[in-house]
Amino acid sequence: MKSKFVAWPNWLGRRAVAAIVLAGVSIGAAEAQTTSADPLNLSGALSLALENNPITGAARAEIRAAEADALQAGLWDNPTLGAEIEEFGSDRGGLGDADTTLSINQTIPLGGDRGRAREAANAWASAASAELALQRNRLLASTAQAYVAAQAASETLSLRMELLEIANNSADAIRSRVEAGRASPIERNRADMLVGLATIAANDAASAQSAANNQLVAIWSGGPVNGELAPPLQAFDLTAYSDAQPVNWISDNPELLQLRAITRARSQEIRRERAAAIPDLTVGAGVRRFGGTDETAFVATLEVPIPVLNRNQGGVAAAASRENAARLNEEVMRRSLIAQYASSAGRFARAQSTYTQLNENILPASENALGAAQGAYREGALDILNFLDIQRSYFDVRVDLITARAELARAAIELDVLAGAPQLNRLVETNSEEAVQ
Template identity: 70%
Template sequence: MRIENVTWPRWLGKTTMAALMLATVSMETAVAQDAQAVSQLTLSDALNRALDNNPITNAADEEIRAVESEARQAGLWDNPTFVAEVEDFGGDREGLGDADTTLSINQTVPLGGDRSRARDAANAWAQAARADRDLHRTRLLADTAQAYVAAHAASETLAVRLELLELANNSADAINSRVEAGRASPIERSRASVLIGRATIAANEAASTQAEQHDRLAAIWSGGRLDADFVSPLDAFDLSRFENAELDVWISENPELQKLHAITRARAQEIRQERAAAIPDLTVGAGVRRFGGTDETAFVATVEVPIPVLNRNQGGVRAAASRENAARLDEESTRRALLARFASASGRFERARSTHEQLSENILPASENALSAAQEAYREGALDVLNFLDIQRSYFDVRVDLISAQSELASALIELDALAGAPQLNRMVNASPEEEHND
């Protein structure tokens, strides 16, 4: 559910709060009737929607088809040519009837195999286009997963902030009643007002963040309003697969590195193509000639071969070799950059996991114990209401910190997975909810 920013009244009782939230939900439901609404959205659902509706993968497929068509075209021989030649007519001779006429068909034969080399080079570029499509796909999955994590965290944070605001308003009602009855100082009313104000600001900021992150996620596949309950993205990952990973093995399937490696292979094929182009093509022809003066006919044959004295395609071969060297250097440079990115992402993952474990296993239980003790002390009169509200707020802040830690851990997992070619994200695509949680 998505909640818009609202201005909360200073003194808002439980009944009024419930009515206000019910009205807000009703308005949201009415707006959502024209949008696609789902009761629950998993990370797998979001990834599938992105692949089904985002044009970037379709555009990459079109480029692959274009390059494959170019490969087929590159392997074709030149068309044969038909030649009609009319000689020795007019002047001292009669008209066209006395002319010598030759009809022939000529065909260029690529002796050096440059057509097949050109086809091989074009096919290598088609493979590079496929690698580029895989890179776009991986980036789309990673961006979608990151947006999903942010939207999930925003929704969870808003729920906690609204819960805290409701408790603060209920407590403020009690304080206001005590002040009006003369059993408490008006100062307590002012302090309670401060607590409510802070809770209101936090709730409004959380509502704004939730709306922003929901819109960001929905824009990946179509835009519009997104009304859904999110499932924790951490449930979809197997954390054990991220432990003790070896650098070179981890990035060996990186799509960016795979694309550059495919480009290097294509550049190598271009060298072979340019070397084949240095061998001259042979043009052969055959036809028939009619001699106009005697009305006799004879067969003719022609052979034409360029002499490779001045142009042996030296420049083309050198240019292709330089481009291959540049591609290899670019590939090595990217490999080193990926190693650095992996080291950074791995460190981020370890820090995020440590923070998440500390919050979930130590800090949150301690905060819950403190809140329980404060509740008991408040019931016994050993703790005033405002200090009790401060302890409550601290407990809710810890819950928000845990949400942030879960989001950071999931984000680090996605970054690491994308560096390895997104094996876990790809596993989630078209996976059923049961498979997603069981793996």
């Protein structure tokens, strides 16, 4: 949106002041916005984050580790090779007269504890996959929020720089009027005050933009933000956030799904511990040589523990308690998410109302007031300083509109993340399809 202001002569003094101010204000912006042909949009920022942030890679490594644990948990114990030499030495003669036995022994899990252990480990691998989805969700959320802040800061800086230019133009015109004796020196002081306030606002906006850009690119350890940032709000379907049921909205929330996966894994651990209570059977077979007669015979062994003292009752009880704690944690998270939805939905409704009022009512009224003030000033019915106050109010409304638009985008992102970030994931998929084409 173009601003409406009276064009003033381009005096040499204005050029000098503007050059000094712009040099101070634009350093941070120049560092953060180098020339680039392709502006960054929200889809691109999300894709960069997923491709270059190590947090998702760490979660994938944990999934591979859990899958390897599942493989190991299902393996039987290795067979053992045994050798036994009896009755040699002293009066019995040498090793050649001893009785020698060679045998192979294998432990057989009767209770299916190896299979139960593998099922439990696979359940934990599923929990690790749920953790990956949760980390992805959080990364998308933090990236989107950082992008909104950076885009709003960039837009605010452009507006503040525009107002600073206007203030300098106006101040130069007022100084000329004072030097020509057509205005009071008081007007020059007030004009200098307006320039000072505009300079402070521009410097603050430049600092805010630099900080916001740095926070954004730190997510993927990239270089400075190049070019303009596309407005993020247009990427969302805001109608999807209206009249939703909290229970349905949070049904695909990654935090809740992760806790459900943990509960399932804890349930599998109970089955594993119960299977471990059934003793394993150890069987063996071998050959025995009798040294005194040089005869041989086959040997078979059978060994099974008697479950009298240790029936793994402690392991079963501990697993049951952990499963109960997991279910309680899942319920705590469900209630917390419903409360978060109520808060986020209220924030979204307020932000949408504020943005609508500013965009449809307050901004047009401010534009009309500015247009009327311009006409009054040209007709001599309004002095320059009062006109500048009205003009500054118009710019303040535009800044408020930027803030309201960013707040609405942040509220939409917050709601989307609670639902598992369907719209943010859609933006990533859309960007990937465009990259392939």
